[in-house]
Amino acid sequence: MKTRVDLREAARGLAFQLGDVWASPDLLESARLTWRGRMINERESASVFEGLSAQLERTSASPELVSEVRGFADEERRHGELCGAVLEALGGQAIYEADTPESFPQHEDVSLDEAVLRNVLSICCLAETVAVALIGAERLEMPEGPLRELLSGILADEIGHARFGWRYLDQVVATLDPKTRASLGDYLQVAFAHLEVHQHQNLQLGSSPAASGASLGLCDASAQRALFHDTVERVIVPRLEAAGLPARRAFALRHEAAAQA
Numbered sequence: 027m028k029t030r031v032d033l034r035e036a037a038r039g040l041a042f043q044l045g046d047v048w049a050s051p052d053l054l055e056s057a058r059l060t061w062r063g064r065m066i067n068e069r070e071s072a073s074v075f076e077g078l079s080a081q082l083e084r085t086s087a088s089p090e091l092v093s094e095v096r097g098f099a100d101e102e103r104r105h106g107e108l109c110g111a112v113l114e115a116l117g118g119q120a121i122y123e124a125d126t127p128e129s130f131p132q133h134e135d136v137s138l139d140e141a142v143l144r145n146v147l148s149i150c151c152l153a154e155t156v157a158v159a160l161i162g163a164e165r166l167e168m169p170e171g172p173l174r175e176l177l178s179g180i181l182a183d184e185i186g187h188a189r190f191g192w193r194y195l196d197q198v199v200a201t202l203d204p205k206t207r208a209s210l211g212d213y214l215q216v217a218f219a220h221l222e223v224h225q226h227q228n229l230q231l232g233s234s235p236a237a238s239g240a241s242l243g244l245c246d247a248s249a250q251r252a253l254f255h256d257t258v259e260r261v262i263v264p265r266l267e268a269a270g271l272p273a274r275r276a277f278a279l280r281h282e283a284a285a286q287a
């Protein structure tokens with residue numbers, strides 16, 4: 027079952043204009059595909075944070091913490107509209123048929139606190155931290171202008187989403203016993219495997235746009251994949267190891283988790 031998601035009105039209401047950007051028809055088509063993909067990803071991220079806030083609400087987390095995460099869902103919804111506005115400015119339509127969303131992982135095989143930590147690790151410490159690196163690199167290559175400004179706003183929010191995860195981990199890490207740390211290590215294997223599949227889907231090789239593509243947010247997929255791997259191995263894994271989680275082993279064994287899935 028597909029659901030129609032229509033962001034046209036919201037996107038057009040933002041009246042985004044690209045400014046002085048020239049692009050060939052091929053480049054324009056690639057840019058439309060890229061911003062359409064982003065719009066969909068951002069919109070799906072809103073559901074993910076809604077799921078996380080609902081799960082957090084069932085724990086002893088403070089109402090402030092729950093509402094912070096609910097605010098992230100609002101930000102992701104807004105990112106979806108912003109990306110839709112870019113798509114419209116490129117001549118596309120901010121409307122798509124969404125697959126029935128995957129249900130939010132409840133991880134009922136472990137305690138509620140561990141289930142929340144699994145999701146915070148996967149969403150904030152992994153996916154959002156990678157998003158910060160990739161968007162940050164893209165922004166650096168982009169010339170000054172309205173699109174760079176738009177991306178800067180999105181990046182600032184993604185930094186907040188990633189930081190939330192690392193802060194949350196720091197707060198709960200002292201309460202974790204060795205058995206829970208080992209169990210989280212097993213989970214990280216699966217989370218790393220999923221993250222890699224998702225990133226490789228987004229960063230399809232064979233798309234090395236012309237230099238002028240940077241002004242439209244088009245990136246060299248192989249460079250972005252390399253940055254993704256660097257971010258995981260040099261930032262995420264060491265940070266998780268410092269928190270006492272066996273992340274290096276989990277990352278090394280991620281393909282085994284993928285094979286069992």
Ligand SMILES: [Fe+2]
Nearest residue numbers: 068071102105
């Ligand atoms: Fe976002």
Ligand SMILES: [Fe+2]
Nearest residue numbers: 071154184187
């Ligand atoms: Fe985000």
